[in-house]
Amino acid sequence: MNVLVTGGTGSLGRDLVVALRSAGHRARVMSRRPGTGADWVQGNLATGKGLDAAVADMEAVVHAGTAAAQPWRLRATDVHGTRRLLEAAKRAHVKHIVYVSIVGLEGIAFPYYRAKLAAEAIVAEEIVPWSIQRATQFHTLMEIFLGAFSRLPRLCAIPFAWQFQPVDTRDVAARLVDVTAGRPAGRLPDFGGPEERTFKSLAESWLKARQLDKRLVDMPMPIKFSRQVAEGRLLCPDNLEGKTTFEQYLVRRYGRW
Ligand SMILES: NC(=O)c1ccc[n+]([C@@H]2O[C@H](COP(=O)([O-])OP(=O)(O)OC[C@H]3O[C@@H](n4cnc5c(N)ncnc54)[C@H](OP(=O)(O)O)[C@@H]3O)[C@@H](O)[C@H]2O)c1
Numbered sequence: 001m002n003v004l005v006t007g008g009t010g011s012l013g014r015d016l017v018v019a020l021r022s023a024g025h026r027a028r029v030m031s032r033r034p035g036t037g038a039d040w041v042q043g044n045l046a047t048g049k050g051l052d053a054a055v056a057d058m059e060a061v062v063h064a065g066t067a068a069a070q071p072w073r074l075r076a077t078d079v080h081g082t083r084r085l086l087e088a089a090k091r092a093h094v095k096h097i098v099y100v101s102i103v104g105l106e107g108i109a110f111p112y113y114r115a116k117l118a119a120e121a122i123v124a125e126e127i128v129p130w131s132i133q134r135a136t137q138f139h140t141l142m143e144i145f146l147g148a149f150s151r152l153p154r155l156c157a158i159p160f161a162w163q164f165q166p167v168d169t170r171d172v173a174a175r176l177v178d179v180t181a182g183r184p185a186g187r188l189p190d191f192g193g194p195e196e197r198t199f200k201s202l203a204e205s206w207l208k209a210r211q212l213d214k215r216l217v218d219m220p221m222p223i224k225f226s227r228q229v230a231e232g233r234l235l236c237p238d239n240l241e242g243k244t245t246f247e248q249y250l251v252r253r254y255g256r257w
Helices: 011-022 051-055 071-091 111-123 139-148 169-181 199-210 224-230 246-254
Strands: 002-006 026-031 040-042 060-063 096-102 130-135 155-158 215-218
Touching: 002 011, 002 051, 011 026, 011 169, 051 071, 060 071, 060 169, 071 096, 071 111, 096 111, 096 169, 111 130, 130 169, 139 155, 139 199, 139 246, 155 199, 199 215, 199 246
Parallel strands: 002 026, 002 060, 026 040, 060 096, 096 130, 155 215
Antiparallel strands: none
């Protein structure tokens, strides 16, 4: 099957391209940057440039491109960009779009999640036959959060009570290969990691694996978003689907935990 991966250079996208190719599919990477690898196309969701060429000859699109790291580009990229991509896919007679989204996002007051919800609604307009696969937070995102909370010397200050069910991008990628090769199925069951964890317990393992000499301290945040994450709204305890624990991921990355 010929599959375009938007966000093919991102945390999930890189693993997805490998998984699709290992399963015998053709995976074309879309990026804003000029090509550095095989089967690469330059395209920009925020402007629409290159999208028609990106979807040409593709049977399916996995849409994992996002401006999560550039919030000022969120609406242009994740919301309007999703519509632009779908319209290009329709013109190219693409048979299936798989949109990657986030478990529990309607329960959290966070601008990024509002943009994702708007994008889900556009996908569900049926411009192209669709599936939406929601996943919990990736192990790589846990590291981004922990790095951000560890900027002060000798201190890692985090909200201890935040709850996550982190999942490995390789496990999500394997699920997406099956979803993409299957029939368009609408909103699919959530895909979560193998364990419910407090942020504190994840931080303890991360500090150990990185051999960082930092004191771990609780930093409760008296804001709605933080309370909601602590309430466990990002969890899907009935869908402990991923196999890889956070510690197994740390061993793969750092050789220890
Ligand atoms: N991170 C998580 O924990 C998590 C959890 C559940 C679901 N998800 C969802 O999974 C998907 C992938 O997330 P991720 O964390 O892997 O993303 P990521 O690492 O932040 O990568 C973002 C990707 O989007 C591309 N991109 C950004 N702006 C673009 C634009 N204007 N036009 C075209 N491409 C653009 C980037 O490509 P270039 O820079 O090469 O252009 C990059 O490949 C997202 O939909 C996200 O909401 C993420």
